[in-house]
Amino acid sequence: GQQVMQIPQYQHVQEGEDFTTYCNSSTTLSNIQWYKQRPGGHPVFLIQLVKSGEVKKQKRLTFQFGEAKKNSSLHITATQTTDVGTYFCAGLADSSYKLIFGSGTRLLVRP
């Protein structure tokens, strides 16, 4: 079945450093979504990417969708303590009704 792998599992950075998490699917995706879950909270939708090679930015966050539509990345520039949480990617395979979530990357930021 379809699998979505996400790395790294954990990332501990000094405030001001950059952070990147990567997502890889075993099958071609029709779209990929990113969610953020704060400690003790629930996942909150960040963005959706649909087109091959698409790049979207939200302030310090940059999201990319690979040319083959099988991988994606989230890059945070100059992390802040408010960025702490777990970032999940979720992919929808072609002809599927279910989003498949990656295992998440937990970001810790040292002030």
Place this chain on the structure above:
Amino acid sequence: DGGITQSPKYLFRKEGQNVTLSCEQNLNHDAMYWYRQDPGQGLRLIYYSQIVNDFQKGDIAEGYSVSREKKESFPLTVTSAQKNPTAFYLCASSGTSGGGTQYFGPGTRLLVL
């Protein structure tokens, strides 16, 4: 929270007991989902419903049951057959049944005594 409520926030279950987790949404969404999250882990799909009176098993449906009698409500029952029910349970809804943006409720933490 996107107009999705879950109750209770914390729930304690005794061995051999069935418990029901509530999920209500006022977003007029057709699709609803139940996920299980274990500490430090991702989300695993238990059941989903694309429309009223219809639902499908997800990846880990054994020991769980659901109903979808109303568009707004998608309760999850954790039965005694679920041998390891301690987890964080998240309900979500989306406006489209096929991979649309999902809006999550605040979750219910279930603990077995």
